[in-house]
């Protein structure tokens with residue numbers, strides 16, 4: 001243990017499913033100090049972040065929709081270590097949230113999915129110019145990193161692969177950020193998958209899923225009762241090799257989130273993917 005002051009943390013999307021988990025995890029970490037809880041949801045304004053997250057004691061941190069004033073306040077606390085903002089909001093707002101945080105010198109740890117490759121490149125350039133660390137992590141669970149590593153290994157031996165991602169039906173974006181990243185990792189090995197054997201016709205649009213890089217198809221399922229699940233299915237004559245990851249509780253993401261908060265302070269640019277900081 002060092003005597004350094006705890007890292008100031010702001011949680012954006014604090015009233016959401018992930019935000020509430022992050023509030024719990026951050027408030028229980030002795031080296032982190034929850035300084036702000038941002039959420040635009042009108043019904044939660046002014047509520048105590050701890051009570052909303054299901055803690056027995058209030059944290060005396062009210063939910064507010066005032067992102068910029070909060071960034072300015074934390075940035076102004078010069079005697080403290082640099083601040084970190086954890087973002088689990090919405091694909092429509094995450095780009096602006098990250099730019100604002102970097103402009104204030106607050107380090108973003110981003111779980112929100114749905115950023116386009118162009119937006120990620122732009123944010124990377126912005127972080128580089130500002131010499132500010134930023135982590136964008138489509139999936140914070142260790143199980144998914146291990147699945148992706150196994151998939152990359154298998155992709156060297158199989159030429160046919162499809163991805164199925166299954167999520168709760170409140171998810172805004174499809175396909176999932178994790179499925180897109182998984183396809184990117186497979187594509188990076190430098191071959192094209194799924195050579196066509198026949199000319200296919202989709203009798204219903206979308207029947208064959210979305211086409212990601214290098215011929216890889218992604219199928220998205222949305223149902224109540226699901227949390228977050230992904231299968232990567234490899235096929236070859238006479239055999240099928242299936243990798244599957246299931247999430248049963250959002251607490252599975254918290255070790256990765258806490259690691260990212262601590263690591264982002266050591267970075268001077270944008271890094272994409274949990275596997276890069278393990």
Ligand SMILES: NC(=O)C1=CN([C@@H]2O[C@H](COP(=O)(O)OP(=O)(O)OC[C@H]3O[C@@H](n4cnc5c(N)ncnc54)[C@H](OP(=O)(O)O)[C@@H]3O)[C@@H](O)[C@H]2O)C=CC1
Nearest residue numbers: 013015016017018039040041089093111112113138139140
């Ligand atoms: N990287 C990872 O490991 C994981 C990533 N995710 C991703 O995280 C994101 C959030 O997921 P989840 O928690 O399930 O979603 P929720 O909808 O449960 O929570 C999002 C919260 O953010 C609020 N919000 C929306 N826009 C803004 C904004 N501009 N500023 C502040 N708050 C805002 C929402 O309010 P309101 O409801 O009023 O709009 C809501 O309270 C998604 O993109 C999801 O894919 C999820 C799980 C794991």
Ligand SMILES: O=C(O)C1=N[C@H](C(=O)O)C[C@H](O)C1
Nearest residue numbers: 113138139171176177178228
């Ligand atoms: O919305 C979710 O729930 C999740 N979103 C992330 C994604 O889009 O990959 C991560 C995980 O799948 C849960």
